[in-house]
Structures are given as structure tokens and as C-alpha cells.
Amino acid sequence: MKKLLPFLAACLVLALSSFIVLRPAAAGYQVGDKATDFKLKNVDGKMVSLADNKTAKGYIVVFTCNTCPYAKAYEQRIIDLNTKYASQGYPVVAINPNDPAVAPGDSFADMQKRAKEKRYAFPYLQDETQQIAKAYGATRTPHLYVLTRQGNGFVVSYIGAIDDNSEDASQVKTKYLENAMADIIAGKPASLNSTKAIGCTIKWKRA
């Protein structure tokens, strides 16, 4: 064991250095990164943090919004994900990162209206400073991050798409997120832990 330690340490250094070199310039999380907690205002006026729910095994964090056609196309599927996975310890947390000055339909009042109309059974939070979207590396809506509890915090276990057909849920062949969840719930790393999807660019504040 003692002989192994230096070897492991060397491996770690090597792995880390290659990680730094290979990592693209864009900021944000990759699978395996520790996810930052946040304190964001929910549509009910209360502040929500990941740490609030002591029993959660993880979360399905969705950057989404009121206005993007892709977000709308996936809205029911996001509601269904919460129904399916909240009871298994992985509730949905929706975060709207759009600047309402750029996307007027994404104001806090509009978010409240949308959540009420569609009876969201999960928090719908406003990322007013857009710091959380930036920290996570979200670029579009919808953009999903599955977090799993590790020690005191949470680790990113999946990033990307819900499935392979945004237009028509009935035509879906591969449910990327549900496949990843099956692995995660079974205590394994997701076999496909990063997928891509088309979405609306996040409406960043104008400098």
C-alpha cells in the first residue's frame, strides 16, 4: 500500500495536468466537478438552496425559461421528470437565468404566472445575477445538470439533453437523461454522461 501511494499521487498529478491542458477555454462544469450551492428566489418568494433538502440524494437542475420554444417543447417532459424522480430522491430544480430586460417574458411575475398555470411541483428560481448559470457553464435553455450528493456537497454526474427529439416526445428513441438516471440510481456513473442539444441562447445582461 505504501508503495502504491507515490504511484497514485503521480497518476493524480498527471491526470490533473492533462485535465487542465485539455479543458476547453469555456468556463463551467464538467462531469465530476463539485457543484456550487446557491440561494435563489423561488416563485413563492422564498429563497431556495440545494442544502435545504436534507433527504435529497441529488437534484435534476434545469436551466430553462418561459420564452424559448425549446424550453416550452420540453416543459411537460421536465414536469414528468420531477414526478418520476422526486420520489426516488432526485427532485427537479428549475432555474431561469434570462435577463428580463432582454427577454421581457421572463420577468419574475411571468415566472410566477407560468409556474402557477402549469402547476410546477418543483422550485422555479430566478438567477437574477446570472452567476449560477455562469458557474455551471449553462449556455442555453433548456440545459440540464444532474447532481449527486457526495459528502457535504454535490457533484455533477450528467450534463446535457433530456432526449433525442425536441419536437415530438412520442418520436423519442433515446432518453439520454433517464438512461443516465438509471445508472446513477443504481450507484454507477452514467455510461453516457454528457450530451448536446439545441436550445435558445441564455439572454445575458447587456454590458
Next chain:
Amino acid sequence: MKQLKFLALAAALLFALPGLAQQVTVIKLPELQKRLSRQNDTTYVVNFWATWCAPCVKELPHFDQLSTTYAKQKVKVLLVSMDYASQLDKKVKPFVQKRGLKSEVVLLNEPDPNSWMDKVDSKWTGALPFTIIVNKARNMRTTFEQELTAEELNKQVQAFVK
């Protein structure tokens, strides 16, 4: 003489517009890949957009202007609509016609972005608009996952044609 030229141009435009505007070809990934890998000294400006994407619609005129601005250089603009193929006749064609787009417009009919996006560009995370400017002969390629102003776009294209 200048006036004559202008008149001739205006007349040509008037006659050409109705014929040019409505063409939107539906393509699959291999065709797009072929377009992106042509080994010549033409600068291809490929813009991924959608009729529902507000920042895309805002920047489209800048792209459509390029063929005029760079009429004497080898610059080719390709506007790749990411609208659903089911929206071709209802949304895309009327939009292209209404805006009088001069550039070539195609609709990429590939429902599963995860299966093809990296083959277009691994840096693209999926947000629209997305733009690739490429010139194989000069070994130049740059991408933007953001809305571009006319000035920003021109500056980029200029670097490719000088």
C-alpha cells in the same frame, strides 16, 4: 454612367428577387459536412439560425449583406435553419420570402443534435445563433456561439479575405 449602372442593378434585383427568395432545401448532415469541408479558397460563412430565435433574426441581415459587401471576393454565405422540417412551408419559406433573403438557405433536418453536433463543431454547445467562418485553402476557421453585430461580423470576414 454610374446612374445607368445603378438602374441596371436595380432592375436586375427587381426581376431576380421573386425567383431567388423561396428556395429552401432540406438537407441531412453529410451534405452539410460536404459544404464545410470544401478544399478551395472560398470563405464560407455558415450561420445556424431559426425563425423562432430572436437574436438570430436580428443578426440575419448582417449575414445577408455579406454577398454584397464582398461581391468581389470569394465569400459564400450559407444560412442553416434549425427549424423543424415540419415548419418548412408554414414558417421557414414565408420568413425567407418576407425578408427577401439573398443568401442560400437550407434546413438541416436532423432531430438528434447529440448525434451530429460534434461533427459540425465540437466547440458548439447547442445555443443559437452559431456561426462558422471557414477557408480551407488558407487553413482558417473560427466559430461564434453568440449574436454578432454587423461590425463584428465584417471584421471577422475581412480577416479571411485579405
